[in-house]
Amino acid sequence: MGFEKSKTLHQNFNNQRVDAVIGGQVCHFRSKGEHNLAVYFEFLKEQGEILSWEYEKGRCQKYFDLPLKAKGARSWLIDFAVEMPDGEVVYWEYKGWLEGRDVTKFRRFAKYFPDDKVILVMSGKAKKDANRLRMVRKFAYRILYAADLFKPVRGILGFI
Numbered sequence: 001m002g003f004e005k006s007k008t009l010h011q012n013f014n015n016q017r018v019d020a021v022i023g024g025q026v027c028h029f030r031s032k033g034e035h036n037l038a039v040y041f042e043f044l045k046e047q048g049e050i051l052s053w054e055y056e057k058g059r060c061q062k063y064f065d066l067p068l069k070a071k072g073a074r075s076w077l078i079d080f081a082v083e084m085p086d087g088e089v090v091y092w093e094y095k096g097w098l099e100g101r102d103v104t105k106f107r108r109f110a111k112y113f114p115d116d117k118v119i120l121v122m123s124g125k126a127k128k129d130a131n132r133l134r135m136v137r138k139f140a141y142r143i144l145y146a147a148d149l150f151k152p153v154r155g156i157l158g159f160i
Contacts, residue, residue, distance in 0.1 A: 062113060
């Protein structure tokens, strides 16, 4: 049936990878949405609204202290770490849609890093995400939609 041990199950999310240099950082984005979010953060940095941003580097890697028998995600490479003017670091995750493992990551992040904030940016509003969004809402600091976030700056910035 195609599920032999030697074969791996591959999911195609139709993401288009983007390589770009933004604000002096060489980034290999996994989707156009992540690229657009980086362009937005660089704009905010130039405006003085944020101090800095990182894409999938150092501060973005979070490890959960789990018992050996625990199943599921043991770590999470969060898309962005954004340093605010007051020195607080806020984490941002961009998603096209949610899967069960994403909910697990948000739940574990809230449990193991209760003082940190993570903001979820969804590419769109899909009915299939409704239940998972309801669960993530308990653990995420805020949920935003890309269209609403980028609307005020769409004509100014070079989104793809």
